[in-house]
Amino acid sequence: MFKRLDVRSKNQIGLYIHIPFCKQKCYYCDFPSYPYMEEYWGAYTEALVSELVLKAEEYNGPDIGTIFIGGGTPSLIPSEYISRILETVYKHYKVSRDCEATIESNPGTLTDEKLKQYKESGINRLSIGLQACQDDILEKLGRIHTFKDFTFTLNLAQKHGFVDINADIIFGIPNQTLAQWKDTVSKVITFELTHISCYSMKIEEDTVFGRLKSAGQLEEIEDELDRDMYHYAADAFYKAGFYQYEISNFSKPHFRCRHNMNYWERGEYIGTGAGAHSFIRNRRFANTADVPEYIKGIREKKPVLSEDNCLSVDDGIKESMILGLRLKEGIDLAKLSRELGVDLENKYHKKLNKLLSQNLVEREGSVLRLTSKGMDLANMVWIEFI
Numbered sequence: 001m002f003k004r005l006d007v008r009s010k011n012q013i014g015l016y017i018h019i020p021f022c023k024q025k026c027y028y029c030d031f032p033s034y035p036y037m038e039e040y041w042g043a044y045t046e047a048l049v050s051e052l053v054l055k056a057e058e059y060n061g062p063d064i065g066t067i068f069i070g071g072g073t074p075s076l077i078p079s080e081y082i083s084r085i086l087e088t089v090y091k092h093y094k095v096s097r098d099c100e101a102t103i104e105s106n107p108g109t110l111t112d113e114k115l116k117q118y119k120e121s122g123i124n125r126l127s128i129g130l131q132a133c134q135d136d137i138l139e140k141l142g143r144i145h146t147f148k149d150f151t152f153t154l155n156l157a158q159k160h161g162f163v164d165i166n167a168d169i170i171f172g173i174p175n176q177t178l179a180q181w182k183d184t185v186s187k188v189i190t191f192e193l194t195h196i197s198c199y200s201m202k203i204e205e206d207t208v209f210g211r212l213k214s215a216g217q218l219e220e221i222e223d224e225l226d227r228d229m230y231h232y233a234a235d236a237f238y239k240a241g242f243y244q245y246e247i248s249n250f251s252k253p254h255f256r257c258r259h260n261m262n263y264w265e266r267g268e269y270i271g272t273g274a275g276a277h278s279f280i281r282n283r284r285f286a287n288t289a290d291v292p293e294y295i296k297g298i299r300e301k302k303p304v305l306s307e308d309n310c311l312s313v314d315d316g317i318k319e320s321m322i323l324g325l326r327l328k329e330g331i332d333l334a335k336l337s338r339e340l341g342v343d344l345e346n347k348y349h350k351k352l353n354k355l356l357s358q359n360l361v362e363r364e365g366s367v368l369r370l371t372s373k374g375m376d377l378a379n380m381v382w383i384e385f386i
């Protein structure tokens with residue numbers, strides 16, 4: 001297995017490119033993604049290309065250190081569109097030579113031709129949405145694939161030379177048993193993966209699951225079972241050589257996702273596409289998630305923003321605390337105080353003492369990090385900094 005550098009340079013920024021199309025909508029999904037809309041794929045790609053050119057002109061900053069093509073299901077659309085998007089990036093931005101370039105995919109949507117073209121376009125990291133290893137659970141989630149489709153896709157990607165591969169899995173699914181979850185975890189660690197993202201399911205209102213829950217037809221699993229699942233996975237991943245570097249993310253040495261590290265370290269990033277968020281020069285802004293509105297706005301050179309906020313110093317401090325504490329390594333209060341120009345020990349004196357006495361955080365010199373209990377009850381920690 002090749003080694004790579006997964007330490008993010010502070011002088012680089014991230015570029016996020018959103019492809020909002022999926023084969024069908026999963027029953028738990030509240031991301032900005034839409035089933036098929038094939039008639040928009042071409043026009044959407046052209047709008048993305050225009051937005052990328054426009055943002056390159058507006059943003060004359062550090063090199064792009066990471067590219068993340070997320071969705072939706074970016075692997076659903078023809079790979080020529082992905083190549084066209086990436087050609088635009090390389091032409092109009094300064095892209096670092098060691099750029100981490102990820103594409104998200106779903107089993108059943110990748111082919112030899114697509115993977116070949118991704119490689120040629122500079123993509124060096126693949127993220128595959130697996131979610132579970134039991135076909136009946138996948139069906140209940142509204143997923144488009146079977147477990148066999150996943151193994152087929154993984155083998156195909158490896159055949160094309162992809163090494164840095166992530167699998168997304170999810171636990172706390174209504175009616176999921178601990179035995180089923182253990183089966184998923186034990187299968188996942190047998191694959192040649194460099195990264196595993198492991199999320200606890202939250203039932204969101206505007207989803208099929210959310211509506212079933214409101215109608216009293218679906219129940220979330222007990223918190224205790226949810227935590228047992230989390231601990232089981234964290235332990236199994238550790239034994240299999242995966243380092244937990246964030247609440248929900250585990251990687252083999254040197255394979256942390258640099259793009260996401262940039263989010264948690266409050267680095268800058270440019271977001272393009274419908275619903276994409278950007279964080280540039282202390283300003284957070286987002287495009288409309290409405291695809292036709294996004295295409296029309298870009299074509300007519302009109303603003304397509306749905307949110308635009310300039311952050312105050314206090315907002316920045318809160319974000320740094322909440323995002324930084326997601327990382328297993330925690331935050332260095334002395335270093336962060338210098339960067340932010342605020343004495344954080346002093347500012348949060350009482351709150352830190354309270355969290356320490358509750359065993360939700362721990363100290364090692366000036367480093368503050370979540371305890372194992374804090375990882376379970378992270379919301380109780382965040383609330384102190386909101």
Ligand code: SF4
Nearest residue numbers: 022025026029033072
């Ligand atoms: S594939 Fe992902 S983005 Fe698409 S509907 Fe399912 S969960 Fe949402």
